[in-house]
Amino acid sequence: MEKVFIVGVGMTKIGRFYEQSGRELFSQALWKAIEDAGGVKPRALVVGNMMSSTLMNQDSLGALLADYAGLRGIPAFKVEAACGSGGAALYAGYALVKSGVADVVAVGGLEKQTEATTPYVTRALAQAADADFEVFYGVTFTGLNAMIARLYMQLFGYSDEDLSYWPLKMHEYASYNPYAQLPRKTSMKEILDSPVIADPIRLFHAAPIGDGAAAVILVRGEEKAREIAKAAGRDTLIEVAGVGMATDSVDIASRNNLVVMEATAKAAQEALRMAGIGVKDVDYAEVHDAFHVTGYAALEDIGFAPKGEAPRLFKEGRFQKGDKPEVNFSGGLKARGHPVGATGVYQVAEAVMQLRGDFPGFKASSPETALTHNMGGVSTITVVSVLRRWK
Template structure:
């Protein structure tokens, strides 16, 4: 089978855009990606989105977005996997190209969380939990993660300050990222004194509500990829080497281990196997950190850190510039922002640009191989992608 290559990426700044629609955000990101790919237009469009049905009262999202973007007639459809919708869209787009059903696919994600007030957005996001066994009792998504964080702290003996080092570093990286929603540095004092949201989660432990869109262009075969590289004057080819997905129970009560995201363990194992690499080969990673606890669990369940040791290693300076892997130089969901259905596509776009060497923010140390990790729910579903520079 022909290999799948990334040849273009486009992103919008993430923010609370009351004057912009999901249509305009997606169109902006799509045409940026097409331009970045030397004007190459897609044969099909796949769109990750979680909340359009609830907050926008809009289904049939694919045709709506491509029509507004001026590409009426193309196959286009929405993929939904809660906060992992972007990763699921990448999985789907990869399958379309790898199978030969399409030669050029635009994989995008878009979310417009400000279509509703905060309480409505909170309710919409909580629908990633089990409606019959969790949501019915009024639990929020933050509340579920707070229970996991409290259990982790008590089991492994960590304090609130240990967790504060995650957002501290994310805000540092985001201060360099022109697409970030919160591009400003902060302090340990500000993090530890920020408002309590759901004990022990404070404001700075949680990703913000925001709007945004991201698109990557996938092509089938090295010849097509080299044509784009020649046209755009780039000398780096980046292969989307593999994508894998896995699931766990939606309700937390049914988990075998509350502190292990089994979907992440399985998806990572499969993605690494399919790419023909080991975790030791990964130079750079973008991991899902909707909350500080999520980021630390991601490092452990992917296999970058032993169980129970991620906060300690992070506080000691691991996963920063010069380490392997370097992690979340975008600022992560915490500070780059988390427009939920688009997040997984942002991660792939950022990793792609890091491999190309022209990411516009905090740059990685010339990585050859990258991994992205996007989850839906509290680890209910995970998509993991492996990207590498072609030899």
């Protein structure tokens, strides 16, 4: 069966773009990806987005974005999987290409959040939780993660400072990333002095609200991928070697274990099995760190660290330059930014550029394999992809 390759990537900087509409941002990212793919145009479009109905008053998003980008007439649709919408869009786009339904597919992600007030966006984000059994009682998404963070700290004996090494490092990486929303270094003092949002989560422990769009171009077959790569002036191919998706209960009270993200573990196992590799073969990873505790839990539940050990290992220098895997050199959701429905596509685009060696920020050590981990809710819907570099 023909393999699937990513031949082009495009991103916008993440930020607050009051002067630009969502359709404008998305078109910029999509055409960057098309140009990066030597001008090849997609024959279908899959868009990851969570909140267009709520924050943009817009449904029919796929058709709207295809039309605005000058691609009217192609199949186009939106995929919604909360904060995992970008990863789910890749999963759907991969299926279209792998099955032969379409040989060139654009997978994009978009979120436009900053034109609404923070309380309104907070309410919209809470829709990733259980409406009847969680949101009804006033809990926020940050509040749910705060409960898990508190339990994690108590079970494994960590302090606020112990967990704060994650945002400290993410800001350092983001300071090199021209696409990052928060491209500046910070200090442990600034992190620990930042306001408490939901105890024990402070402002600097959480990803910011922002606007952004990203896109990648998928093609079917090595021959076509090499033809496109040659036209784009590259001799490197990036294969989508494996994809995995899994779900868990939406309400966290029904979970088997609050500090184990079972959907993450299952999705990672499926993606690695499809790629024919083990977790120790992954050279680089972009993991979903909407909060510091989710970054650590992702490392553990994917299999990069034993349960409860990730904060200690991270503090000691693991998962950084020269280690295996190197993790989140983009700055992660924490500092690169988290334009919800686009985040999973940003991760894939960044991983592709790390594999090609042309990421404009903090560079990985010439990786051959990369893994991306994108989840919606509190690991309610999780998508993991494995990418492989070909020469």
